[in-house]
Amino acid sequence: MEEHNRENHILSTQAIKRMPYYLQYLKKLAGEGIEIVSAPSIAAHFNFTEIQVRKDFSAVSTTKGKPKSGFTVKELIYDMESILGYHSVNQAVLVGVGQLGRALLSYRGFENYGLKIVVAFDQDPETAGSKIAGVNVFASEKISDLCRRMNIPIGIITVPETAAQTVCDQLIAGGVKAIWNFAPVHLSVPQNILVQNENMAASLALLSKHLEEKIVSE
Amino acid sequence: MEEHNRENHILSTQAIKRMPYYLQYLKKLAGEGIEIVSAPSIAAHFNFTEIQVRKDFSAVSTTKGKPKSGFTVKELIYDMESILGYHSVNQAVLVGVGQLGRALLSYRGFENYGLKIVVAFDQDPETAGSKIAGVNVFASEKISDLCRRMNIPIGIITVPETAAQTVCDQLIAGGVKAIWNFAPVHLSVPQNILVQNENMAASLALLSKHLEEKIVSE
DNA sequence: TAGATTGTTAATCGATTAACAATC
DNA sequence: TAGATTGTTAATCGATTAACAATC
Structure with missing residues (x-):
């Protein structure tokens, strides 16, 4: 290890x-x-x-x-x-094409970091079928199937808190090995799956805690 | 301490x-x-x-x-x-109304975490003057002045890497005590200012590193 | 050569885990 | 009472910093 x-x-x-x-x-x-x-x-x-x-x-x-x-x-x-693996490219799918999802899809910088979002998914039938920042959006039901067929190693979760675990399970069913989770929830996953949390609530907690201490001590 | x-x-x-x-x-x-x-x-x-x-x-x-x-x-x-200070509310300004900035402005959840974005700033004269998710957007020149007059403790930076340090300096000149930085750069600040970094490149680094190890060891 | 900088082993610091007594 | 769970002190683990020898 x-x-x-x-x-x-x-x-x-x-x-x-x-x-x-x-x-x-x-x-x-x-x-x-x-x-x-x-x-x-x-x-x-x-x-x-x-x-x-x-x-x-x-x-x-x-x-x-x-x-x-x-x-x-x-x-x-x-x-x-x-x-850091920037010389090779890992393919990823993104689930949840809300404001944050769109922002990530539009961010061209990831390719410099060895990450390429190749497909997106959304629950909303309007959004599914569209193309955002050059990436096709499909219906959420297709997550497992498409991930498996395309052999995708990384799933990005930008759905609301309540849907995150379901989406996570679908990604894992599709053979995804690592999950980048933007929902402020703990995801339960099998041991061999990696979850990297991007929890803004957790960052904010640190920020306001330090701020409070600073104010108290002044 | x-x-x-x-x-x-x-x-x-x-x-x-x-x-x-x-x-x-x-x-x-x-x-x-x-x-x-x-x-x-x-x-x-x-x-x-x-x-x-x-x-x-x-x-x-x-x-x-x-x-x-x-x-x-x-x-x-x-x-x-x-x-965590969720019972009181800290006011914040956001600088950089791009895709990510808009996503943060639209995210209503922050109020539950004791954070309220009260004003936004953008360099683009088109964007400045508009209102996004109920938040007024002003020209970047006004950062220091407005922060000082409103006594804002927190600044959120969602500008591109190249502009981040300049914006940071303006926020500090305006009396901001803590900075939530989404630009993938190190910000130089005086000792009494807190910087909380939200660096997606750094998270991604961990993700792809673990993934690579996993693949190698399998 | 002298001095700045590298590379590495040992010491310290912070956070997690183990062990165990207290208690409902 | 017995057993599950709490609370806390001690031991371990991981990461940072100190100390110092090697070298251009």
């Missing part, structure tokens, strides 16, 4: 979450013509400790950094993109 | 994130007329350990649970909502 990169560097869950931030910044630097970066300079930008950046970089970098100068920007970008 | 609830129970960041999930489920149970729950039954639903649930509940619950029976559903709901 452990995850190793070159030799035996382990990339923690937290480290994986930091990668897209590094990547975004490194690409910006590359765009400005910068070819070498050091861990301390990156750390300063993100307000991370330089030890953390050094460790993260050494975990993903295929070529070692050079003492005194640092790492090659382009190589870091390439290595991180490989680690 | 430590955060204590009744007597000296500390609520960890992770525990705060779990609260909205508990809350959603407890409300569902309450709707079904269930009045008492035990930690083990909740744990079974979420696939958490019962020790974790017990600890989380005892950290937020103002009245103790009763051995052998459990906790009163309604009291737990009330206590959690209090802890």
